Amino acid sequence: MFFRNAFLLFLLFLMPLEGKNGDFLPKNHPVHRKLDQLFAKERPLLSLKTLRRAGFQKARPRKFTHLIVTRHPEIPGYIFKLYLDAQRFPHGEAENNFWKRRIQGAKKIRRLIAKKRWEKIFKVPRKWIYKTPTNGIDSDYPIKLTLLVEEDMDLLSPQKNQKRWKKISPQKLRALHTILTKIGLRDCAKPDNIPFSRDGKIAFIDTQTHGEKSIAYKKLLPFLNPPMQTYWKKLNR
Amino acid sequence: MRRFFSLFFVCIITFLSTLEGISIGVQVDGFQYRTHHFWNKHGKLRPAHNNLNFSGLDVWLSTRVLCNLQLDLWTAWQNADESLNGTSRGFADPELSATSQLTQVCGGDLFAQGVLVIPAGRQREMIRYGCWGGEFDLLYRYALPYCRLFTRLGFRGYSGKPSDLIRGTLGADFWPDSPLSLCTSLQLDYGLFNGRRDKHPNALLYNTNFRLLNLEGVLRYTFWKGCSFHGGGFYHLWGENIGNNGGFFGGVSCVF
Numbered sequence: 001m002f003f004r005n006a007f008l009l010f011l012l013f014l015m016p017l018e019g020k021n022g023d024f025l026p027k028n029h030p031v032h033r034k035l036d037q038l039f040a041k042e043r044p045l046l047s048l049k050t051l052r053r054a055g056f057q058k059a060r061p062r063k064f065t066h067l068i069v070t071r072h073p074e075i076p077g078y079i080f081k082l083y084l085d086a087q088r089f090p091h092g093e094a095e096n097n098f099w100k101r102r103i104q105g106a107k108k109i110r111r112l113i114a115k116k117r118w119e120k121i122f123k124v125p126r127k128w129i130y131k132t133p134t135n136g137i138d139s140d141y142p143i144k145l146t147l148l149v150e151e152d153m154d155l156l157s158p159q160k161n162q163k164r165w166k167k168i169s170p171q172k173l174r175a176l177h178t179i180l181t182k183i184g185l186r187d188c189a190k191p192d193n194i195p196f197s198r199d200g201k202i203a204f205i206d207t208q209t210h211g212e213k214s215i216a217y218k219k220l221l222p223f224l225n226p227p228m229q230t231y232w233k234k235l236n237r
Numbered sequence: 238m239r240r241f242f243s244l245f246f247v248c249i250i251t252f253l254s255t256l257e258g259i260s261i262g263v264q265v266d267g268f269q270y271r272t273h274h275f276w277n278k279h280g281k282l283r284p285a286h287n288n289l290n291f292s293g294l295d296v297w298l299s300t301r302v303l304c305n306l307q308l309d310l311w312t313a314w315q316n317a318d319e320s321l322n323g324t325s326r327g328f329a330d331p332e333l334s335a336t337s338q339l340t341q342v343c344g345g346d347l348f349a350q351g352v353l354v355i356p357a358g359r360q361r362e363m364i365r366y367g368c369w370g371g372e373f374d375l376l377y378r379y380a381l382p383y384c385r386l387f388t389r390l391g392f393r394g395y396s397g398k399p400s401d402l403i404r405g406t407l408g409a410d411f412w413p414d415s416p417l418s419l420c421t422s423l424q425l426d427y428g429l430f431n432g433r434r435d436k437h438p439n440a441l442l443y444n445t446n447f448r449l450l451n452l453e454g455v456l457r458y459t460f461w462k463g464c465s466f467h468g469g470g471f472y473h474l475w476g477e478n479i480g481n482n483g484g485f486f487g488g489v490s491c492v493f
Contacts (some may be wrong), residue, residue, distance in 0.1 A: 048282075
């Protein structure tokens with residue numbers, strides 16, 4: 001028991017060396033303090049039951065990635081992406097690697113938006129890795145040492161989002177095309193991954209796959225009106 | 238390429254069946270196994286926090302190529318549906334075995350069996366190890382009135398991650414020559430725990446290091462010469478690094 005805990009503490013100590021310090025949620029951040037409180041009582045990451053008992057809402061694994069995206073009523077304005085201890089490691093990799101990819105993708109998009117001065121059209125959530133406390137860990141399960149904290153983008157409902165995409169302007173489409181191509185966001189040309197938020201901006205919420213050469217532009221076509229479909233096809237030639 | 242090995246062996250057996258005086262047997266089984274608990278590495282029962290529904294189709298082909306040599310091929314298509322990890326499906330690693338009678342001991346028959354485990358593809362969790370393996374068994378069968386006792390002792394080794402296994406079976410086949418027969422057996426897979434440590438200690442199936450004591454019962458009804466229906470169940474009595482609970486299976490077998 002002692003060696004296991006010592007080893008986990010050692011891993012936690014090493015973690016900041018693996019990623020940039022800015023990738024981790026600062027200890028003085030209010031979300032960090034609140035999560036520490038939640039993890040102090042019981043380990044919420046053990047199972048769906050413990051996660052719900054800790055107050056996380058609508059927690060269930062997604063269809064393909066089995067990722068759990070959840071919110072907590074006491075931490076408004078943020079969402080949490082996580083894997084449970086009872087789950088297998090996604091694609092056999094430590095979950096930490098997936099969080100880093102998402103953070104890197106978000107940073108690249110944010111830099112390009114700032115460079116092009118498209119802040120009024122697009123936004124991307126800030127993301128941080130939260131290192132979970134080691135109390136309550138159980139070596140009978142593949143322990144997940146981190147979860148991802150993201151700013152909530154206050155998105156429109158899927159139905160309203162699809163309606164908004166029918167009304168998109170050619171200027172916005174052109175700007176979107178530039179971001180998708182330059183960052184290589186393979187899987188972002190669909191409203192589910194670039195939904196509209198209530199403030200009218202398009203939010204990039206899936207930033208994991210970036211730096212890719214082939215972009216699935218065609219996925220956006222069914223959600224555009226006929227003139228914009230023609231324009232989108234023209235941009236992709 | 239590897240996944241076509243099974244098809245290749247099916248072709249061989251089909252070809253052999255066309256030769257005069259050679260019989261071929263086919264058995265097809267559907268099975269289902271459910272659990273939401275597992276035994277950890279110390280044999281303590283733990284909640285998986287994950288419901289597994291494991292089902293599939295087993296196929297056995299067998300042929301007697303010489304008067305003293307029987308070839309068997311087993312393959313299975315499996316579907317593992319987990320509440321937390323989604324669905325995995327695919328072919329299990331097929332197993333080709335050759336069995337030959339060695340001699341008669343104390344009024345019973347002693348057989349030797351060699352098994353070759355052929356990888357059906359890359360490792361897929363909950364479905365297969367995806368590596369080569371070999372097994373050697375000694376089987377002993379003793380006939381009593383209305384009953385046939387059988388036992389097996391063997392050793393299985395794998396290349397790569399999985400642990401080697403000592404395998405044993407103790408069973409009895411009641412009224413084997415009547416239309417309705419009952420077969421019960423106790424099977425032990427005793428892992429030597431020399432495999433690479435599994436990344437997922439709560440794996441309910443195909444953990445690289447596992448031990449299992451399984452009780453199985455099958456009721457068989459022969460409805461026509463050489464053809465029978467069968468159905469049964471199994472229950473995991475004890476284990477380490479494996480799911481508990483049990484399941485059932487049923488199917489049909491024919492000898493041509």
